[in-house]
Amino acid sequence: MAASADRDVPLPRPKPVQPQALQPSAPAVSYSNLGENAPGRSEQCKAALNAAGASFKWVGTATEGSCTIGDAVELASVNNGTDTISFRQKPVMACEFAALLARWTGEVAGPVMADHAGARLKAIDTGPGIVCRRRAGGAKAKISEHAKGNALDITGFRLSDKRNLQIGGNLGKQEKLAFKALRTSACGYFTTVLGPGSNPAHQHHFHFDRAKRGKSYNYRICE
Numbered sequence: 001m002a003a004s005a006d007r008d009v010p011l012p013r014p015k016p017v018q019p020q021a022l023q024p025s026a027p028a029v030s031y032s033n034l035g036e037n038a039p040g041r042s043e044q045c046k047a048a049l050n051a052a053g054a055s056f057k058w059v060g061t062a063t064e065g066s067c068t069i070g071d072a073v074e075l076a077s078v079n080n081g082t083d084t085i086s087f088r089q090k091p092v093m094a095c096e097f098a099a100l101l102a103r104w105t106g107e108v109a110g111p112v113m114a115d116h117a118g119a120r121l122k123a124i125d126t127g128p129g130i131v132c133r134r135r136a137g138g139a140k141a142k143i144s145e146h147a148k149g150n151a152l153d154i155t156g157f158r159l160s161d162k163r164n165l166q167i168g169g170n171l172g173k174q175e176k177l178a179f180k181a182l183r184t185s186a187c188g189y190f191t192t193v194l195g196p197g198s199n200p201a202h203q204h205h206f207h208f209d210r211a212k213r214g215k216s217y218n219y220r221i222c223e
């Protein structure tokens with residue numbers, strides 16, 4: 001019978017559904033469970049970088065002038081499942097700072113830029129990462145978080161439509177909104193966020209760091 005013959009016709013196989021390249025949610029970078037030199041701390045940090053979609057090179061001990069950090073990484077890019085956002089200057093930073101930066105980049109900077117500025121975020125321009133210096137104020141000023149690899153200066157963002165947005169440069173209304181959102185969101189990740197308007201030294205870059213003030217990372221400066 002025609003009906004049973006119809007039933008015997010094999011149905012076209014549905015195309016296998018390609019799993020989306022989902023990023024596992026990044027394990028929280030622990031600041032308190034492990035001591036500064038505890039075994040496993042480096043491995044935990046590498047895992048956090050991988051979970052955040054970071055491409056990085058493990059540097060280990062990095063020396064810059066008289067400053068040395070023990071768990072340095074060179075960050076090349078972050079893939080959040082939608083975009084690969086590269087760090088053009090390949091900054092060298094302390095691993096846990098780099099892991100926070102990778103998370104902010106993938107979780108916030110990419111989507112915020114796409115939403116507000118209307119193009120994909122392709123690259124971030126930065127300073128070199130570890131910079132051996134004191135904070136503004138001369139020889140008696142505190143050692144800068146840059147010297148500990150715990151800070152990064154961001155100078156601009158490059159978009160898929162070739163726009164090259166400089167901090168402190170001429171920005172359109174939507175671009176200004178994007179920058180405001182990027183800066184505000186960074187306060188959820190870093191303990192210090194400075195930029196244009198904070199003081200004259202920050203007219204042309206965002207400064208993010210993970211300074212520890214007192215016993216915890218709870219005290220934040222978000223300007």
Ligand SMILES: [Zn+2]
Binds near residue numbers: 146153206208
């Ligand atoms: Zn800085």
